[in-house]
Amino acid sequence: MQIEPMATATEPTRKIVQRDPARTRARILKAAIAEFSAKGYSGARTVQIATRAKSNIRMLYHYFGGKDALYVRVLEEVLLRLRAAELQLDFESMEPTDGILKMFDFIDTHFGARPELRRLLAFENMNQARHLNRSAVIRDAASPVLGHIANLLRRGEQAGVFRPGIDALHLYTAMVSLAYYSRAHAPTLSRIFGTDLLCHQWQADHHAQSHQMLLGFLSRPTTA
Structure with missing residues (x-):
């Protein structure tokens, strides 16, 4: 009886896929930011996020x-x-006026570089902050920023360069408004007034005027 030779071919080696939970979470989160900022909560689809x-x-x-x-x-x-980026700024080593302007410059640059933040805030405002209300993390993170501003205002008042009675939250809201509004509403305002509010020169001029407005508001009135 003839014995068949044993097969020498080996089975193909299966490729082992290494899971990386942190990287997967980061990819999903990045895709979700893009999807939600483009379509809002109602228009976004989880299947599309997973695909992205x-x-x-x-x-x-x-x-x-x-x-x-x-x-x-x-x-x-x-x-x-x-x-987190706001809290990296070293306000203690700054003069009060420089500190307030530095805070505004950071806010202005941050909103200018992150259209997804502007769009997400617009969508969430339309939803009456329904989802934002669920996050204690965001509320807790806001307090240190207001503390820094309050400290700058206090030091400026004691030094005689700021007028008394300025509220930290009112001032922070005003700074965000100056940085946010002209960009968030640029499509309609640009159309209405026939001027591109997102062009570099217009934004630079608005930034300089915002500095003047802040300085005028903060300064202690001079007595005759």
């Missing part, structure tokens, strides 16, 4: 728990980036 992230819907729900929780996490991510 080169992941699958099961992983999205596994890491974030669903659309609502993912949207809250997106809001936290974009706002905490702003807060």
Whole structure:
């Protein structure tokens, strides 16, 4: 009886895929920021987010728990980036006036470089901050920023360069408004007034005028 030779070919080696949970979460979050900022909460689709992230819907729900929780996490991510960077500024070594202007310059640059933040805030305002209200993280992160501004105002008042009675939250809201409004409403304002509010020169002029407005508001009135 003839014995067949044993086969020498080996089975193909299966490729082992290494999972990287942190990278997968980061990809999903990045894709979610893009999707939600483009379409808002109602228009965004989790399937599209998973596709953008080169992941699958099961992983999205596994890491974030669903659309609502993912949207809250997106809001936290974009706002905490702003807060974290604000808190890196060293206000203690600055003169009060320089510190306030430095804070405004940072806010203005941050909003200018991140259209996704502007769009997400617009969508969330239309929804009456329904999802933002679920995040204690964002509320807690806001307090140190107001503390820095309040300290600058106090030092400026004691030095006789700031008028008394300026509220930190009112001032911060005014600075955000100066940085945010002309960009968030640029499409309509540019059309109405026939001027491109997003062009570099217009924004530079607006920035310089914002400095003048802040200085005029902060300065202690001179007595005759």
